[in-house]
Amino acid sequence: MKLLNVKLGAVLLMGVLVSCNSLFKKQEERKPLARVGESYLYPEDIAPLLTQGMTKGDSASFVSGYINNWASKQLLLSKSKINLPEEKIAQFEALVDDYRADLYTRAYKEALVSIGADTVINKNQLETFYELEKENFKLKERIVRIRFVSLPKNFLNKEEVSKRLKNFKEEDLTYLDSIGVQFNKLNFNDSIWVRSSRVMDEIPPITIDNRDRYLKKSQFFELEDSLGVYLGKIEEVMDINEIAPLSYITPTIKQVLLNRRKIDYLRKLETEIIDEAIKDKEFEVFTNDK
Structure with missing residues (x-):
């Protein structure tokens, strides 16, 4: 704890000294x-x-x-x-003091956390947390794994693209990549789960009214609007209230674990600060013994 304070204190002191030197120069000139x-x-x-x-x-x-x-x-x-009445002024001054103290302590805590807290979440930690808490990760929206392309309306080789998108072997992906510059949009990463609302944003002919028809497992679709033609293949679907897959919920779990780790680290720091202050006789509580 003392070593951490020394490191952080040295950095802060250097900043203060530089600021003070600049401040003195400015005050002389301004x-x-x-x-x-x-x-x-x-x-x-x-x-x-x-x-x-x-x-x-x-x-x-x-x-x-x-x-x-x-x-x-x-x-x-x-x-x-x-x-203003003195009691009102005293109340405002107390609020200002609390706010000032909160700003300083919050900045100091964030600096300590950035230096000392462990921010690495490994695969085992993710999986363990997921297994314990999976009932809390039920989906609130349908999610899908999808690959699709959007073609210009006058695209000449639509049937070949459709065939390749359905088969999607290594040679098919190579072919599609080679002509990808001719597509309006493309998404070949069908291992990633995406929200159905995002799919509808990218493919406007799919709407709330017809999504049950097109957003279902193994469905291949060809749709058209004034902007172009959309070819897509749904690999997998998960519906509302199903437990979200780990790959989809990983960013959320990481944030939860980091927040918990941050809170635990700050609690430990606060305890150490108080213990150290008591030991150095910088902090004591007085009792009124009768």
């Missing part, structure tokens, strides 16, 4: 655009908001408007601190 009380607005505060397409007149108008808006906010803030 001149404010406006002031409200003890608050100053500098050109570099506005520079990121100016786009290259702005004319000189547009830039001047934008800067003038921004300065007025900034001044209005600063003056209202100053007035609010004077006129």
Whole structure:
């Protein structure tokens, strides 16, 4: 834990020192655009908001408007601190402090996790989790394994493409690949499961009304619309409420496992931080003994 803190601390310290050196130089050179009380607005505060397409007149108008808006906010803030009840101000200040603390601690935790947490999920871990939790991975949409091509309407050798797409041996795939530049669309990777809604997006003649006819196992179809001709072969289908295959659900499982690992790692870090602080007498809890 201490070694991790030293590494991260060194990186953060270098960044702070560089920033501080730059800050001191900037403070010596920069001149404010406006002031409200003890608050100053500098050109570099506005520079990121100016786009290259702005004319000189547009830039001047934008800067003038921004300065007025900034001044209005600063003056209202100053007035609010004077006129709002003290308990309301204290409440807001507490919220601001909590938010600031949350931003810092969240960034620090993410930095620690990126350095120390294990992000490798192996095949055995995927399969074990899948077997334990498969009842939670029931499909909410039909999925299919499909290969298809979309041909221009005037394509001359449609019958040959249809035959090759049906057979789909190694020599057939070689042939189809060799003329693939003539197709409007193609998908030959029929080992990948895809959502039926995605298929309907890619092949518009397949709709909600007719999908049961065309999206079924071993079905070969030839469909046409104003854009072209669609030839396709469905290898396999899985319906709603069936348990999703591991290959389809793998990205989801990986994310679940990584999130769990991240939570466990952060809990361990928090425990170590508190234990270390107690040991170094940086943290103690006082009890009121009567």
